[in-house]
Amino acid sequence: MGIGTLRTEAGVDIPGLEIAHQTWGEFTGDNAILVEHALxxxxxxxTWWSEVIGPGKAxxxxxxxxxxxxxxxxxxxxTGPSSPHPDGRPWGSRFPAISxxxxxxxxxxFLDHLGIEKLHAVIGGSLGGARTLEWAALYPEMVGAACVIAxxxxxxxxxxxxxxxxxxxxxxxxxxxxxDYYATGKRPDAGLAAARKLAHLTYRGELEIDERFxxxxxxxxxPLGPFRRDDQRFAVNSYLEYQGRKLVDRFDAGSYVALTEALNRHDIGRGRGGLNKALAAIEVPTMVVGVGTDILYPYHQQEHLSRNLGNLLGMxxxxxxxxxDAFLTEARQMEHILRNFLNLTN
Known part of the structure; x- marks a missing residue:
């Protein structure tokens, strides 16, 4: 859906902005829930949250x-780095840094274009959790409740x-x-695969990786021969190479850079008097969810959110x-958490 021109926080215009979306269920005016995806x-x-979205589910x-x-x-x-610029060529290096x-x-x-003025809730984990938190800070009049995960x-x-x-x-x-590789026929696949291998180790727990491999x-x-060779691997290395190949097959390196940089810039306190003051000013009822074994976003960070949010709904x-990744894989626990969250919002 085309929604016009966005001026970024850093002052760059993105004209011809397109936002892709999917919806499920029927809109009745007060029953919209925005789900925010991860990186x-x-x-x-x-599909990626099939255990909690659908008839009869949370x-x-x-x-x-x-x-x-x-x-x-x-x-x-x-719209992202691989999308067509208004001049017809891919945005590439011209795509601005975003927050x-x-x-x-x-x-x-996008929601204004759909005519949706009120969200019953916004729910998201990881990058989606950062967006959920910013929704509560930027548009409290529109958000009925927020579930900020991991x-x-x-x-x-x-x-x-x-x-x-x-x-x-x-x-x-x-x-x-x-x-600016889009028209060259060559992509930075090795770089993207290496990035994914490093990232995947932060997405999964040390206990799980060690138990499996x-x-x-x-x-x-x-891998214990007289000389190190790339074709003589520990099992975990083979697994990580597989994860890298899977991402290369379905994702764009330019988007990976843009979205990862956006996460680097995540700071709810920027321009709002610091973290605790900004969190205290959030009046949207907010549930905070964390994972006990999270390496990337350790649980103490969710505890910090819970101590300082202005309207904590629960933890x-x-x-x-x-x-x-447990918020994506632990279906039974997430089903229970989301049901409880929505019960508290009604």
């Missing part, structure tokens, strides 16, 4: 009107460091070409060895 997600929330599409957009900067229909606030402003423009009030130094290392893996690929060799290979902890 490499898309608008098809009923996000019951017989009752709720579920909306999910593809985030600004993404590569699944919304979480820019992404939320774009979604607000994210912090701002990017920590550790998060910025690990995320920038991923960006550098991509921009250091010889096929990156300053982001430990120090075992990949079948038919010997929940997902118990799982999986780590950060």
């Amino acid at each position: 490499t997600g898309d608008a098809d929330a009923a 996000l019951d599409t017989d009752h709720w009107f579920i909306i999910c957009t593809n985030v600004l900067g993404g590569c699944s229909g919304s 979480i606030r820019d992404q939320v402003h774009a979604e607000k423009m 994210v912090s009030a701002r990017a920590s130094g550790w998060q910025i460091g690990i995320q920038t290392a991923q960006i550098q893996s991509i921009v250091g690929d010889p096929f990156w070409q300053n982001g 430990g120090a075992t060799a990949q079948q038919g290979e010997n 929940a902890k997902i118990n799982s060895p999986v780590g950060h």
Whole structure:
């Protein structure tokens, strides 16, 4: 859907903005729920969160009107680096750096075009959690309640460091070409795969990775030979290479850089008097959800949110060895948490 021109927080115009979306259920005027996807997600929330979205499930599409957009900067229909610029060529290096606030402003423009003036709730995890938190800060008059999952009030130094290392893996690929690789027939696939391998280790728990792979060799290979060889791997290395290939097949490196940089810029307190003052000013009833084994967004960061939010609806902890991704994989726990959240909002 074309929604016009967005001016970014840093002062750059993005004309001809497109926001892709999917919806489930019937809109009755007061039953809209916006679901926010994570970094490499898309608008098809009923697929990547199939255990909680659908008839009779926590996000019951017989009752709720579920909306999910593809985030600004993404590569699944919304405007991003791979999208056509108004001049017909891909945006590439001309696509500006964007913030979480820019992404939320774009979604607000999109909802205005749909004629939706009120959201019963906004729900999201990770990058989607950062957008959910910004929704509560930017548009409290529109948001009935928020469920903020597996994210912090701002990017920590550790998060910025690990995320920038991923960006550098991509921009250091010889096929990156300053982001203008789209018409060359060559993509920075090796850089994107390397970034994904590094990121995946932060998405999964140390316990889960060790229980699954430990120090075992990949079948038919010997990583303990007299010389190190790329084709003689530990099992975990084979697994990470597989994860890298999977992402390369479905995602754009330019979008990965743009969205990761947006996470680096996440700071709910910027321009609002600091973190605690900004959180205290949020009057939208907010549930905070964390994962006990999360390496990327440790649980103490959700505890900080819960202590300082102006209107805490509740807090929940997902118990799982999986780590950060548990909000996507622990279906039974998320089903219970989301049902409780919606019960508290009614």
